[in-house]
Amino acid sequence: MNPATLALAAPACLLLGALVSVALGRRSGAAGTVAVASCSIAAVLGGASAIEVLRTGMPWGWTSAWSLPWASLSFGMDGLSAFFLAFILVLAVPAAAYGRGYLAHHGGSAWTSASWAFFQILVASMAMVVLARDGVLFLLAWEGMSVASFFLVIYDHGKPEVRSDALVYLVATHLGAAALAAMFGLWGREAGSLNFHALDAAFPGGKVGWVIFLLAFAGFGSKAGLAPFHIWLPKAHPAAPSHVSALMSGVMIKMGVYGLMRVILLTGNPPRGWGYTLLGAGALSAVGGVLYALAQHDIKRLLAYHSVENVGIITMGLGAGLLARTSGMETVAVLALCGSLLHVLNHGLFKSLLFYSGGAAAQAAGTRDLERMGGIMRRMPVTGGAFLVGAVAICALPPFNGFVSEWLIYSGFFGGAIQGAGAPSAALFVAIPVLALVGGLALACFAKAFGVAFLGEPRSEGAAACREVSAWMTLPMVFTGAACAAVGLGAPWAIRLVAPAAQALAGIRASFPWEAPDGSGPLYAVVLAGWALLALVALLLGARRLLLRGKTVTVEPTWGCGYAAPTPRMQYTASSFAQPLLAPLARLMRPSLKKRRPKGLFPEKASYASHYEDPADRAIFDPAVRLFERLATVVRPLQQGRLQAYLLYVLLALVALLAWEVLT
Amino acid sequence: MTLPWWNVGAVLPALLLSPLLLGLMGKTKALVAGRKGAPLLQPYRDIIRLMGKGAVYSRTTTWVFRAAPAVSLASILVACMMLPAGPLDAPFAFAGDLVLFAYFLALARFAVIAGALDTGSSFEGMGASREAAFSAFAEPGFFLVLGVLALKQKALSLGPILGGADVITWDGQTPPLVLAAVALFLILLAENSRIPVDDPTTHLELTMIHEVMVLDHSGPDFAFILYGSALKLWLFGAVLVSILLPGGGPAWASMALFLAGMAVVAVLVGLVESIMARLRMARVPQYLSLAGVLAALAALLLMAGGQP
């Protein structure tokens, strides 16, 4: 079959699955199984089509007329779309399987079946977003994605905080969509059509070009969760069920990245200023995201802030690629862009893994609060091991996948800094310590999250009563964890998924510098170091076993430094763990602290609570809400509740239109 | 680009001599304090004795605690393979290995921190928290130093950037290199848990950083940890010495010079430990940002074109 048919069959299969799921009504378990099946079939179809395009390097396009005004039914696939299509469809499968287990104990309900339908619609519309080659079609798919994900977030609609958080998401995503509509409108006016072919040829430079870029940056940035457009992200992810959080955080926010990359491809020759903007915004997101992640003790909120951080890293790579490209350093650009694209894949993998395992632990312990978890590793070994793999991978530590993509991005920064000259090189050099700081902070944050939630003694009864989750939930963890290891230890092969897109974005047709199959490029060396590490660890563990043979090995309580009656509550808490990092930044992050100091010779009660409010909430969201409220009060008198009044409005509108017609 | 794996011999000085650094350091401190001090070879004896002992594990711990020392030592060993030793080229050298070097050291740190948290001890949690915080603050400075060296040599591999850096030849790029070396020394003290950041000989758990994290390790596990920290000190010292020493000349001479340089670093650290007091914890971020600022100034000077 040709790749076009295969690719379009994937969303069709998913939509069909959605219909079946709804039809199943109260049998929501079966609806979930249908979703797993349809996602798997779609992954095979779409994956085959994407691999065909990546292998042959032959893009395809397919256009047909459409009855909608200014629109055409136009699809296509190039290297970028192929990578993203495979990425979306393959990662949807473990998410569906995990959700099948996660929702199992909610019992059968029609609402759960409907939620499964929305899940499949979400995956299908994401696939359509990357296949669309027409502005209207793109916006329709985008809207489908937003609405379907909104209904997924609001799954637990009985809780008021879930409703309010989901509402924030709905508003934020539509503000972004409005910016995108304006962008396509502005661009389409120049091009005379909204078809991507027409847009490609007609990108206006100068000021209009910048306005288009800024609209795209706001629209796609708000979907991607780039600071300061990330407001919805730390609210929506904790509210949603974990498989939805995993799909949204791992996959859906990358649609924003896809959009930015698509716009850059369509412009042909982007100006250098975009590179600076993206690099700067990425750095802000990365540092801000990881700092606020450190301050969280809700495990899913913490993971959500790490999405802000990782999207920041991806955007830094993209910005570095653009800077290098516009400074004539194509090889460096390919490095940074490969890193950026590979980090899209990697973040999808390890963030899914972390949401699966973190979500399972939270479900089993009955709380998302890190301070009430603890000791889960002993009780849920697979889940704990999965979280550990995810944590090592997201901290970009070898030998897992996160390291490979960050290494590529670092290589872009270093390469640009030493090869070029002037401001672009200086900017790339400055990015090096920023990324290093983010790495160090991320390590601290995941040492905290993993250590406090999974290690030590249980800090609550719920945590003490944890049991390992079902195979529906553990198998997706094993799958994504293995994929993290596979990309990390097989990077020279994984990079072929992204190399065509990176070359297109870098504006070169030459082959990727490390495609030499004789195992000699630096990427092979990176991978070799990972294998060497594994070998050495095995060797040392073996040596330890030999050394301990015949010796006495005893098991005792933890050494309490002389204290005789330690309790689990005396363990170091997540807030204390983050304190040495956050205290020097108190001026910057402005925590609200509630202290009750111990007083007197025999102090009775003392307490300490810290809360870090997101500055974007304080500076953007709250004032915006207040403004809307004030506007709403102004227009409120229009709402009379009497039929005559509304008819009068209709009449007034009609008269105004007629007057306009007459006067012009 | 091929991996010169046959240079495995370059790892030998680190493997064999790194505990000697600790001995030298302790001896310096003892002599300054007017004591006789432990013999130079004491760290070797400690490690060997620990290897022969049994082990005690906490009831709270999981496999994470047992794997941590091995993972930590293994990743430091991989980092060792990327570093040239004086005239000997590293067995594992390629463009971009400097990032890998730094991240393997980070992996070692993550393993030890996870092991510490696995015990559930509040003291070990405290040490882990401080270690994570201070090394996060040290990381930008370390990368800036690497960046300065890369800028100076226009290369991305530790071999060329360390072999070519040469403070002794008094050219226009000497001041930036000296600044980078000073910054690196400050980071060396912090990363290796030395005064003024951490006091390895203190007896109060509340004031420790690194030592308190490894309280529960015993037997071969503790030997791995001890050996790992000796190697880590060697790694940082070797980078520092390679910045300062000239390249070229006969191989035996530069090897001797390199080893002598390492001894000087150990004595220097011992002297700093003898004459300085530990900083208050709240001041450590400032200390580390000073290192970052020095390295940044060095980079700025290099980018401004060095001496006209």
Add this chain to the structure above:
Amino acid sequence: MSAWSYTILVTVLLLNLLLAVTSRLSVLIRGFAIQAACIAVLALLLDGFNSPHAWIVAGGVFTLKVVLIPYFLNRAVVRTNARRELEPLVSYGTSLLLASLGVLLAFALAARLPMEARRAGLLLAAAAFATMLTGLLLLVTRSKALTEVVGYLVLENGIFLFGLTLLNRMPLMVEMGILLDVFVGVFVMGIVVYNIHRTFDHIDVGALTSLKEEEP
């Protein structure tokens, strides 16, 4: 520019950072004096040792800023018994950050100067700007009168350094005039500081606000 003058300029930059972070008044004064000495040597290095103009300027700087002014300032420290600046308006960590940003800004500014103003290279102008900015930083963020005086002097160091980029054009009289001006200024300030101390028992300029009239 020789390796020596390059090294001296780097030292000047480092001294700026030191001045921005130290809390001890004696270190502050000594740092300023060393910086002034560096500048005096630099004036000689840049113009060659056989230019009488350079010898006069360097000698003047040395006598006033390395010997006399620090001597008076140290006396004021001893008399007023104010050894540390304990309450700066911004923390020393922030000061370090601001001073480093100042260095960055200085390099950016220097890179934009016209070529003829960069007689001795980018670094000289950058060091001059950085020194001025550090002086301003001290003036703005410190609350002890003595620290303010040092801030003023550091600012003047920067101006002088910038003058060095144009040394063979700036008339000798102007240079000497500036120097004398500064000396008299510091002299007067020293007297004022001493008198504030005698009257109020401390030299915190923040307390001067209490001199204004009471609101009715």
